[in-house]
Amino acid sequence: MLSYKLTIRISKLKIAIPVVTLAVIAVVIGAGPEGMAQDEFLGRGQSQSSGAASKGEGEAGEDVLGTPTAEVTGAPVLSVVPSVAVSETYDSNVLFVAGQQKDDYVTRITPQATAELKGRLMSGTLQAGLTGAYYVRNPDLNYVGANGGLTLNLDNVVNRVVPRLRIQVSDFVTYTPQPPAFLNPEARAGGQSDIFARGIQVARADSIQNTSAITGSYTLVPRVSLNARYAYSFMKFFNTFATPDAGTFVDTTSQSANIGVQTAVTRQDNFNVSYTYSLSSFGQGAGGIGSFTSHAGTLTWSHQFTRTLSGSLAGGATAAVPDSGATSLNFTGSASLNWVQGKTPMSLNFSRAITPSYYVAGTALISDAVSVSARYPLTPRLGVSGSANYGQNSSSLTDVSLSFYSVGGTIGFSYVLIPGINANLIYNYNHFQQDFQGASSEFDRHFATLAISAVWR
Secondary structure, three states, X not given: OOOOEEEEEEOOEEEEEEHHHHHHHHHHHHOOOOOOXXXXXXXXXXXXXXXXXXXXXXXXXXXXXXXXXXXXXOOOEEEEEEEEEEEEEEEOOOOOOOOXXXXXXXXXXXXXXXXXXXXXXXXXXXXXXXXXXXXXXXXXXXXXXXXXXXXXXXXXXXXXXXXXXEEEEEEXXXXXXXXXXXXXXXXXXXXXXXXXXXXXXXXXXXXXEEEEEEEEEEEEEOOEEEEEEEEEEEEEEEEEXXXXXXXXXXXXXXXXXXXXXEXXXXXXXXXXXXXXXXXXXXXXXXXXXXXXXXXXXXXXXXXXXXXXXXXXXXXXXXXXXXXXXXXXXXXXXXXXXXXXXXXXXXXXEEEEEEEEOOEEOOOEEEEEEEEEEEEEEOOOOEEEEEEEEEEEEEEOOOOOOEEEEEEEEEEEEEEEEEOOEXXXXXXXXXXXXXXXXXXXXXXXXXXXXXXXXXXXX
């Protein structure tokens, strides 16, 4: 009988684990919640980017420890990359509300570990991390947050039963008292959903976010495939540290199912026609509707302009149907442009979608989000990166009058002290405004961070 063992190599330590045992462990760990909408610039993003920037799952080549992968040796290989970041931050508004502003100095320690499996039957990435924060002036805000993520490529497993079928599973979860208004570039590149990070900054409160998804693709004929995706997301709030300027925190659950047909017209062009159904539900005391459904039809074109430049353009319409009241019909779509030249990536993204409101009042929002990011090596040791975000969210239905406006930017410098250890200097600015039933409030937030981060490869 043919059997496999997984070889783990960390420094001089070598461990053999039966692959079946590892698969069971991965499934058990991945059965929990999602989320990792990241609220920190450091630590989490580093581990995620290391996974996202790795070679495609199952590809032949060398892993981070220099061990040939399964395509070469026939034996699954697991690489484990631990990392840690220690930072000192000045934050001008630790409660994230207008009229209750408190500034503080915050010390954070963020340990993280990312494990990547490359095997013939399956491949994937598992990561987990903690964030411990100490506040000098407001020690009652001290906290320990957690994040985790799992991605699995099950193509080779399902191909043994149904040829031409591909399946990927993902799950991201984060627990934090400061959910971010926007995803950072590393989280976006890692495939995290932005359903709860499109420009709405909630007041400080313990929260848990989770998104689980399964994606499948079946090749009907050469160049034509049937694609499907199901996602389940939720956001729940617990202890609160500040009173919202209006309304309340809204526990929100969202489910979506998508199906479409993709055609490769040329080697550079792909067209996709899809339909998406979603259901969003709100907890007690949401202040708006109890739930709404949406129906979206979208046509997407993607094009590879050159080896370094690619882009996509999508357009369609979405109908939002509340549990009571009139239906609204809105134009929705997206556009993206991505350029990668060596160690210099740049990206521009725009999307317009119907999303649930999870703050002030539960309702359907028409959400416009724009993000741009870039990274450039100034010298072999010194690099600079920056990003900017814009968000405009307003009620799509007539149940409440609600809108959010936000704009922000980040610039950071990273210097390699020695291989694997970096010094980072980061500045971030955000401006937030909300209007609810004619009452308006707004505030700014500045924070500057000095950090040392280390990665062991």
